[in-house]
Amino acid sequence: MRPGGRRVGTTVAALAAAGLGVVASAQGAPFTGPPTLPETLRGTVRVPQDRPAGTANTLRALYPVLAACWTAPADAGDGEITTRFSLRRDGSVIGTPRVTYARPASNTHAARILSDAALRAIRRCTPARITPALGAAIAGRPIALRFIHRPSQRQGA
Template sequence: MPLAERPAEAADTLAALYPALAACWQPPEGAGDAGVEVTARFSLRRDGSLIAAPRIVFTAGVSGEGRRRLARATLAALRACTPARITPDLGRAIAGRPIALRLVQRRRAP
């Protein structure tokens, strides 16, 4: 999911929800030049709040302490962006269902 600005209106589709959540994410210091990927899995309630702590299920481009910093940054971003602004219809559709959010910071060109 490319980084974007957080939309002002409530998300009414998953396609609108993903950028709203991704807008809060920044890769940790030092990870941006190499390019990193992280996938978090979580579930939301009807009101857009997290049901439980998200889980990091995949990382690429970092190892060791870099992986731990990437996981912390991703979890902090999800906490900052929730409760997500979603419509009642989207809330009913996604409540309790697993969501996987893939965040990618591409390698910067030299």
């Protein structure tokens, strides 16, 4: 007997024991295999930007909180950096953030400068100020945060 009074049928158990790929769950829905990895939460921010006031309670509010600690290196040109990391419920980083994309890829020195700035921003802005509900929703899920740095557009505007 399972919690809630549901009984797993002997047919389901027999199919699972036989190693068949598709079996029915206790609720009658087909079982298609092991669970997949969690979907990556993706966000894009233009940097630098001001630090938002208050606590983030949505994903849209979280990304500027994480990017607010960006400080543009003096010799950094235009570029885009994507970092990948996960947060705990309290907003602290799990493990080490990684750079998964860097442009300009042709200029490795510029890409390294921008990559280092993005990783420093994440370290400085964590633990992020997030609500308990947002913390529960994002805990352990991969986050891909894309930093866009375009100083040349700002000078012309």
